[in-house]
Amino acid sequence: MGTVLEISQEQFNEHAIDYQGKVLVDFYAPWCGPCKMIAPVVEQVAAEQQGVKVIKVNADEAPELMIQYGVRGIPTLLLFDNGELVDRKVGAASVSQVTEFVTQ
Secondary structure, eight states: OOSEEEEOGGGHIIIIISOSSEEEEEEEOTTOHHHHHHHHHHHHHHHHOTTEEEEEEEGGGOHHHHHHTTOOSSSEEEEEETTEEEEEEESOOOHHHHHHHHTO
16 A cells, blocks of 8 residues: 555456455546646545555546546546445545545
8 A cells, every 4th residue: 555556447447346445546637637736635645544545547548437437527536445436526635635535
């Protein structure tokens, strides 16, 4: 743990659905301003929350996941617990908001 892993659409099941434990998924795009704002927040949460795996998915390269999980705007954070989607947060957020989101 402790780092943010960037994955492809094809790796999603392996890293999010098949993982036993909490997974925070950050849907972002390189051109997205709010995504750039939340990136250091997500990295800090990854470093501080040892019990949470943190992964990033480039929304432009994962259209099937965007449809499957109803992601309409970015950044969108999805929280999985033992492969089950348990919550979502849309838009930029502070470290404390994201920490609270993943520790609920």
